[in-house]
Amino acid sequence: MILEDFLIQSGTEKNLAGLILFLSEQAGPVRQGFLTHCMNTSACGTQNMFGEDQKPLDKYADDVFIDALKKSRLVRYIATEEQDRIIEVKDAKNNFGVVIDPLDGSSLIDVNLCVGSIIGIYPGHVLEKGTKMIAALYILYGPLTLLTYTAGNGVHEFVKTETGEFVLRHKDIRIPEGKIHSPGALRRDYLVAHARWIGHLESEGYKLRFSGCFVADVHQILHKGGVFTYPGYKGKETGKLRLLYEANPMGMIICEAGGAVSNGTSDFREIKPDSIDQVTPIYIGGKKEIGQIEKYMREG
Secondary structure, eight states: OBHHHHHHHTTOOHHHHHHHHHHHHTHHHHHHHHHHHTTOOSOOSOBOTTSOBOOHHHHHHHHHHHHHHHHHTOOSEEEETTOSSOEEOTTOSSOOEEEEEEEETGGGGGGTOOEEEEEEEESSOSSSOGGGOOEEEEEEESSSEEEEEESSSOEEEEEEOTTSOEEEEESSOOOOOOOEEEEOSOGGGBOHHHHHHHHHHHHTTOEEOOOSOHHHHHHHHHHHOOEEEEOOBTTBTTOSEEIIIIIHHHHHHHHHTTOEEESSSSOGGGOOOSSTTOEEOEEEEOHHHHHHHHHHHHHO
């Protein structure tokens, strides 16, 4: 079944379904841009608001989504990791707000590893708790182009075929029990409680799998079980990954699949962001693992 038919059959609200379908169509231009922009892996000489060097493909993917959304007028608010302000679309047809990481994992472009786009959809403004999000999706550009989405009625995965259609691959994905852990940050900088928890995972036989692409690592956890973490650490106790563009959309997907998320003490989706550049410690995966880290954090 193709994505459009699945959205209709699953009863997704008409305007929301149209937006999800429209966003899925941007996977083609983004992927095509790899051929022209991946050859140049040097930085553009500009930085995003997080102080990271932008690569040509970062800016290209950002332009693809922003330009398409502006022309379509399907949303009122657009916030992306590559922009330092929220864009408001004039004469928008709907009141949706979208948050976008246009190309997560772009530091891996020069070694030809998996990257992806992460998108969250709100019923209005984007500076809201993640629990207010009504839909989330990610597009993974690997050997296959995959789209995984939720609109609050399960998590479903589609694969892009030679015809350009996204066709259903997995319906109602549920995160299984598994023993994979994807730990970010340097071990020497771990905070005490986090280090004890990592030691526990290792003693339980968890295998380390960490690519450097958040969306790809969480995709693996979604299918194989376990936990991804990029914690607060010495010098960055408040975390590194972005609440709006990374944590909340992927958090919605994992929770809809039966998993859980935390900043170490509570569900980060309950945080009302103060700004678009807010960061957070991230723990995302199985309920068992999330319960364990919160226990270790309480104990100190």
